[in-house]
Amino acid sequence: MSSSSDDHQNDAPILVVQAVTRRFGGLVAVSVDRLAVRRTLARSALAKSEIAEAADARSALELLLRKASDRPFDCVLLDYNLSGDTGLDVLRELRGAGDLSAVVMLTGQSDPLAAAAAIKAGATEFLTKALLTPDRLEQIIRGAIRVADAERSAHDSNK
DSSP: OOOHHHHHHTTOOEEEEEEOOOOSOEEEEEETTHHHHHHHHHTSTTTTSEEEEESSHHHHHHHHHHHHHHSOOSEEEEESBOSSSBHHHHHHHHHHTTOOOEEEEEESOOOHHHHHHHHHHTOSEEEEGGGOOHHHHHHHHHHHHHHHHHHHHHHHHTO
């Protein structure tokens, strides 16, 4: 599968937002598990992606909202549990600002209510950390980017 869509996703910017503490090649993650997420990404076909990290909800939102006007992230990996705020808070604010980036919510919980809340708040995908493998993460990110691209196209055609 070597379409131009796949080609641009090989180095898509990704933002990983975890509490520690797409087309353009970016992803964001914030979490105590940030090294595990980075290692998983490094072992996937997305290893060449530009990765930015945010340590908390506030810095993630600043980075996301600033980046949106410049060169938006193709995908955001957002931890469900963040220090100070929840990933849901970040997601709601991001969507409220009109950002249509792909968002993959990561969590250590396998609670179906948490998954439903994340999807209702605007997450493109939901993934438990227990299922985090290089192939699975790549598949989820690529799928989320395709969905977000389709949603952007539909949104743009309705303007």
